[in-house]
Amino acid sequence: MKASKSTPALHILEGALFVADAHYPHHGRDFLDLLQKLENGEITPPQLFLMGDNFDLLFGCNQLIQTYNSEAIALLQGLSQRLEIYCFEGNHDFLLKDIFPNINVFSRGQQPVIFAIGSKRVGLAHGDKFQLGWRYELYTKVVRSCMTIKLLRPLERWIIADQLRRLKAKDICRTIEHFEQRTVEILQHYDSGIDLVIEGHYHQAKKFGKYISLPSLACQKAVGVVRAEGIDFVPLEAL
Numbered sequence: 001m002k003a004s005k006s007t008p009a010l011h012i013l014e015g016a017l018f019v020a021d022a023h024y025p026h027h028g029r030d031f032l033d034l035l036q037k038l039e040n041g042e043i044t045p046p047q048l049f050l051m052g053d054n055f056d057l058l059f060g061c062n063q064l065i066q067t068y069n070s071e072a073i074a075l076l077q078g079l080s081q082r083l084e085i086y087c088f089e090g091n092h093d094f095l096l097k098d099i100f101p102n103i104n105v106f107s108r109g110q111q112p113v114i115f116a117i118g119s120k121r122v123g124l125a126h127g128d129k130f131q132l133g134w135r136y137e138l139y140t141k142v143v144r145s146c147m148t149i150k151l152l153r154p155l156e157r158w159i160i161a162d163q164l165r166r167l168k169a170k171d172i173c174r175t176i177e178h179f180e181q182r183t184v185e186i187l188q189h190y191d192s193g194i195d196l197v198i199e200g201h202y203h204q205a206k207k208f209g210k211y212i213s214l215p216s217l218a219c220q221k222a223v224g225v226v227r228a229e230g231i232d233f234v235p236l237e238a239l
């Protein structure tokens with residue numbers, strides 16, 4: 001699917017904060033700390049972009065999984081009353097619209113979404129949409145369905161505990177070989193009028209031409225901050 005050429009309606013503001021792939025709580029508590037700093041006014045961005053997989057496992061249509069993330073969920077729900085928040089669902093956190101009624105949530109199917117930074121057209125997505133093959137497509141459609149999740153409810157304790165154990169042990173911070181070549185292929189899914197593509201998912205914290213792979217909060221301990229119609233990678237301690 002190519003990103004549409006329609007005029008962008010949504011603007012990304014100077015100072016907007018991009019947070020991706022925190023994989024909370026299994027790979028550090030930085031996401032929770034960051035939400036607390038937003039809550040107490042230590043950090044005051046004009047907008048917050050959650051680019052996916054900030055929760056290591058969270059989905060709607062189920063109560064049990066929310067109990068593992070209740071602190072961060074409550075903070076986000078509170079923040080969303082007074083801060084403009086956009087959330088791009090990832091492959092670890094999805095079906096989030098009901099959990100966060102005041103956040104602008106974009107499902108995988110709605111991504112990429114075209115925003116504007118000044119005069120630039122910017123495509124935003126979590127990053128798990130392109131270059132993955134039919135098996136992943138099928139898996140993702142089955143798993144990200146409220147009906148599937150409700151049907152599996154009798155097994156929820158076993159499935160969730162097993163998933164959490166597996167995710168906790170996962171090595172998520174790896175440098176991808178030949179990543180630049182992959183970004184060329186990803187960019188082919190966007191129309192040529194796009195000036196910039198910002199994605200998470202790959203945890204690379206690298207820029208190749210129009211393509212920006214955001215830092216992972218878990219791996220690089222950094223976020224993206226919009227400055228001068230571009231995006232800078234800023235270490236957490238420098239925020």
Ligand SMILES: [Mn+2]
Binds near residue numbers: 052128202
């Ligand atoms: Mn991901």
